[in-house]
Amino acid sequence: MINGYLDPASGGMIVSMVAAGAAGAGVAAKTMMSKMRFKKRAEELADDEDSATTDAAEVVDEPTQ
């Protein structure tokens, strides 16, 4: 549950851990890895959607004879 009324932004939250020193930096790295993996998965999904769309577009754009 998110109770705060501010959006502190993801980047700021991660950096606040880096600023805490060694222990925080370790957790920050894990968090970043997790987000990057998520982002990569999202990009792969988006790529899949893009190629699906492109395929569809190519089909649609196929000149009719």
Place this chain on the structure above:
Amino acid sequence: MTDAGPSHDPEYDAGSFRDPSSRVWRDGDRILRGLDETAAADWQKTANATFFKNALADGRIVSTQQVEGASPDGRDWAGVLEHERVPVVTYPHEWSFSMLQDAALLTLRLVRAAIDDDITTKDATAYNVQFIGARPVFIDVPSFEPYRKGEAWWGYRQFCQMFLFPLMFTAYKDLPHQPWMRGAVDGITPEQARRVLQGRRTASKGVFSHVWLHAKADTRFKGGSADTVSDMKKAGYKKEIYIATIDRLIKLVDGLEWDRSESTWGDYSERGHYQSKELLLKGDFVRTVASQSHRSQVWDVGANDGMFSRITAEHSDTVLAMDADDLVVDRLYRELRADGTTGIVPMYMNFADPSPGIGWNGTERPPLPSRSQPDLVLALAVIHHLALTHNVPTSAILDNFVSLDSEVVLEIPTENDQMVKTLLRHKRAGTHDAYTLDTIEAQINDRFDVRSREELPGGTRVIFHLAPRS
């Protein structure tokens, strides 16, 4: 239909809408705050916490108690708090470097103390702090809420934008923070800070992580923070990391210095052009006027080293010691803080370009006349700076004083005064021919009742006690 937000609640304080869990309103001289159910529950936990009791007792948090009270719009708040009224509300763009630094340290030390009671703050805006004399006081009590295990400090980004980056600008680049804070109610973004502080990534403490990494991470992980909170919990975020973050911020902020303010007044005071006898007589004149009646609020425009603010403070509740030189304001603040003087609030203010209303509707943080009504204005050797440096017509300057509906102590350096001649040296001949004692005195007589008038011994300055026309 779009939500027009706070404009629908004209009776509430225009600056209290950002946290939807509470709103502030005035009932005569009383300052009241309504709390919704969540905020009321948080208040109960906060009020019973050891850190809060200690901070209330030593004045670091504004005096607060739960009361009965009706809101201006009839809303049935779950709880109502009454706060001690702060004599004059001032803003970060009106504070000096040391004032902003003390406000930052107060915020951090409260956050640090609160976490020992499992309480955190939901924000970290500089507007949560006010000055009573030269003492910072935390005023936003509903900012405190229970700490949720595994979560970082939600106020971190706001703290950077409103406190850390402005302080770094002055400490590392000798750039005044006031124009930045006046220009954006939310302060300086990490990307703006990165651009200004580029090249100092390794040379200056805190720039690499709080500025450079912050800006880069902002770009890399743009978007909502809900996933990040959950990712952090999964990655093993502990309260120890939260505490280390705050401890390191305290150390960083405490170590920031503005080199120019560290030196002593030395020859900096602009009193050099006065003969000491003249200064004493001027002090006597001000003392005579100030002692005639007790004033609630006094504005000392161009307060310099605060000599006349101190005289006036003996006969009034609060003196706003304003100056357009941020270094002068900073040194005055440090002196007042050191000697424990109460009743004088130093303030950075260029009277030729005063603080406008900023934020939502231009009313969220209103201009000074909406926050302070002076009973007495000291304008000692200011009129020639406004007229000759800023080209404001003397009639307009006097009209401004009339609009304040207050008594005025006005010192006029005449056209034969050395300082006037210096200011005119680089002006085109004829531009300020109207700046003569005869002209200004005629304008005064058109607008004010002159209670007293005295020529200072040097023969080039005249001081007046003026009262609004009855």
